[in-house]
Amino acid sequence: MLRAIFFDFGGVVWATPGKTFYAALCARLGVDYDRFHQLFKAHEPALKAGRMTTAAFASIAERTFGLRQVIPLWEEVYREHLTVRDGILDLATSLKARCQVGLLSNQIDITARLNRASGLFAAFDPIVISCEVGLRKPELAIFRRAAQMAGCAPSACMLVDDSETNVAAARAAGMQAILFEDEAALRRDLADRGLIKE
Helix, strand or coil, rough: CCCEEEECCCCCCCCCCCCHHHHHHHHHHHHHHHHHCCCHHHHHHHHHCCCCCCHHHHHHHHHHHHHCCHHHHHHHHHHHHCCCCCCCCHHHHHHHCEHHHHHECCHHHHHHHHHHHCCCCCCCCCCEHHHHHHCCCHHHHHHHHHHHHHHHCHHEEEEEEEHHHHHHHHHCCCEEEEEECHHHHHHHHHHHCCCCCC
């Protein structure tokens, strides 16, 4: 019996492609995208696992590229690109009648803070954010942590994620999982499983 469905955030709830956001951030900072992206990717595992703050990364970026005010500009650009799929939020709300509806997302602290402040986490409980639990997808431990926070076994949980790697990892951890392609396909899949009505 399904007791909890966890949605990914970026690529599922958040509609803006990550590359689009980072390209806009680099343009606002006046820095080359490839160089900034290379620096970010080098620190991304630590950022998403909560072992490094965005403020610490911003300091490195400021020294590396001769920048100033990285954090305020990051916040400004992120808010401008915070486009969500309202249909997915509506779907999450409607699923609460059947089971817990949680969030399981790899995020860095600045985006987690801004998303929470914007009220985008309000539809979800439990909320499992990588930088807050010290684990990140596709580590099997984060899926088990999510199930624990929902108070059930992984086999009673489902993940909806746009990453094939994360979907495979969730299944390896014992969860059911759906690869997100678009809202219509997700609704069909959930209807086929008897979780919603078409």
